[in-house]
Amino acid sequence: MNIDKFQESMYQLIVETSTNLPRDVRRAIKAAKEKESAGTRAAMSLATITNNIKMADDNVSPICQDTGLPTFKIKTPVGANQLVMKEAIKNAIAQATKDGKLRPNSVDSLTGANSGDNLGFGTPVMKFEQWEKDYIDARLILKGGGCENKNIQYSLPCELEGLGRAGRDLDGIRKCIMHSVYQAQGQGCSAGFIGVGIGGDRSSGYDLAKEQLFRSVEDVNPNEDLRKLEDYVMENANELGIGTMGFGGETTLLGCKVGVMNRIPASFFVSVAYNCWAFRRLGVSISMETGKINEWMYQEGEHIDFGATEAELETAAAVETEEKTNIVTLQAPITEEQIRCLKVGDVVQINGMMYTGRDAIHHHLMEHDAPVDLNGQVIYHCGPVMMKDEEGKWHVKAAGPTTSIREEPYQGDIMKKFGIRAVIGKGGMGPKTLTALHEHGGVYLNAIGGAAQYYADCIKSVEGVDLMEFGVPEAMWHLKVEGFTAVVTMDSHGNSLHKDVDKSSREKLAQFKERVF
Numbered sequence: 001m002n003i004d005k006f007q008e009s010m011y012q013l014i015v016e017t018s019t020n021l022p023r024d025v026r027r028a029i030k031a032a033k034e035k036e037s038a039g040t041r042a043a044m045s046l047a048t049i050t051n052n053i054k055m056a057d058d059n060v061s062p063i064c065q066d067t068g069l070p071t072f073k074i075k076t077p078v079g080a081n082q083l084v085m086k087e088a089i090k091n092a093i094a095q096a097t098k099d100g101k102l103r104p105n106s107v108d109s110l111t112g113a114n115s116g117d118n119l120g121f122g123t124p125v126m127k128f129e130q131w132e133k134d135y136i137d138a139r140l141i142l143k144g145g146g147c148e149n150k151n152i153q154y155s156l157p158c159e160l161e162g163l164g165r166a167g168r169d170l171d172g173i174r175k176c177i178m179h180s181v182y183q184a185q186g187q188g189c190s191a192g193f194i195g196v197g198i199g200g201d202r203s204s205g206y207d208l209a210k211e212q213l214f215r216s217v218e219d220v221n222p223n224e225d226l227r228k229l230e231d232y233v234m235e236n237a238n239e240l241g242i243g244t245m246g247f248g249g250e251t252t253l254l255g256c257k258v259g260v261m262n263r264i265p266a267s268f269f270v271s272v273a274y275n276c277w278a279f280r281r282l283g284v285s286i287s288m289e290t291g292k293i294n295e296w297m298y299q300e301g302e303h304i305d306f307g308a309t310e311a312e313l314e315t316a317a318a319v320e321t322e323e324k325t326n327i328v329t330l331q332a333p334i335t336e337e338q339i340r341c342l343k344v345g346d347v348v349q350i351n352g353m354m355y356t357g358r359d360a361i362h363h364h365l366m367e368h369d370a371p372v373d374l375n376g377q378v379i380y381h382c383g384p385v386m387m388k389d390e391e392g393k394w395h396v397k398a399a400g401p402t403t404s405i406r407e408e409p410y411q412g413d414i415m416k417k418f419g420i421r422a423v424i425g426k427g428g429m430g431p432k433t434l435t436a437l438h439e440h441g442g443v444y445l446n447a448i449g450g451a452a453q454y455y456a457d458c459i460k461s462v463e464g465v466d467l468m469e470f471g472v473p474e475a476m477w478h479l480k481v482e483g484f485t486a487v488v489t490m491d492s493h494g495n496s497l498h499k500d501v502d503k504s505s506r507e508k509l510a511q512f513k514e515r516v517f
Helices: 003-019 023-035 041-059 082-098 170-184 202-212 224-237 310-321 336-340 359-367 411-418 431-440 452-456 497-512
Strands: 069-077 125-131 135-143 152-155 158-160 164-166 192-198 253-260 269-275 280-287 293-297 328-331 347-356 378-380 385-388 394-398 422-425 443-446 459-466 476-490
Touching: 003 041, 003 082, 003 135, 003 280, 003 293, 023 041, 023 253, 041 452, 041 476, 069 082, 082 125, 152 158, 152 170, 152 202, 158 170, 164 170, 170 192, 170 224, 170 253, 170 269, 170 497, 192 202, 202 253, 202 269, 224 253, 347 422, 359 411, 394 452, 394 459, 394 476, 411 431, 431 443, 431 476, 476 497
Parallel strands: 069 125, 192 253, 328 347, 347 378, 378 422, 422 443
Antiparallel strands: 069 135, 135 280, 152 269, 158 164, 192 269, 280 293, 347 476, 385 394, 443 476, 459 476
């Protein structure tokens, strides 16, 4: 095999997976969008998502800034040199990172140091198996940290909130899957997809669950019991009312695939791999002789080319539906009086400066001074994809929000310490932050998870960067923005849309306590 051509093919697979959502996923998102009532927050969110997909197509840029942990699943003919192939894949990963198609995501677990090229022990993940066909089947999934953190594993029998006892049978499995959708809420960038693995041990069960995500959204399970289970979950999970981004709505789940394997008598695990709407999974068949791509997978059927103006139209419709005369415009720095006027459900657009801050920044700020004056300013939970031009100037290639709940131990204290007035992220935050918002006069704004191109377009310039020693995703970037749109989901009056949706979906979950399929 021509290994240089194979490396080029792997590079193409990486770029396409990061920037071009597969057709089966596009069709699922379109179907969900058509179910939502015009003018709702869910419709606005889905319109932003479809606009983002279109922009990623046009820009050949990452759909989501969190390009995740690349996981390759590769079948090779007997006799193929897997060692050489692994080296070619690593080279392709490093090149794609350098070209801004992947964010540098490989971090030393002990030191926190970022390798800068997505390479390190355990990254990327490459799983090889042999088969007797004469070509290579290579598949790749890019699964981000926000949805990876909502994976969950159950050991049966167990007690589940709202559902009672889950036993070692199909009904117990059903309860676990329904609970897995409930517990994700909007933190995994719903509406999402789930892969379920029944059986195995703790590690093989998770492997089986993730393997289900390599199935087509539209396939039919050959196991009749599992087919019925998948159908049941798809029908009833969307009755929970969690909706897109956890804002409420008609669609919470876009796909459910279940697999089963044997187990030992003492253990009965149900493992769930949650994936966000930005379901970046593609595959190719590659010639063993030439190393070139023969065929792309997951690209059968109709191609949905989303329009780019839908987000603006749906934002206007949402504002009109909620009987507002206009979107609230905030110019940073923001006063406490302006913040106190906002309430849950308001749509805001931010102009001026905002500063990114993720896990490393929040931990740092607890013990150190801020590198800039943050009084009245906006913190954005974001780890962008950044590129330097030939003149050494930074440009944002992708910049959607990260999951905010990770900052719950720090956020309220940091807002009070530095006078921060607004925090932007996704998925909401907890009671400690909500209390601080009320006491300090702050607000939490939910941006649309995964919409990395949509928000990158709102960033007009990079004014500076601090704490680069934490790596590109974790550094504090100084961003000048215009028309940055988000929804107030936690206000300074003690109200939280996330708490309300959690409560209502928990009550609805209890309706599925008894087996009805």
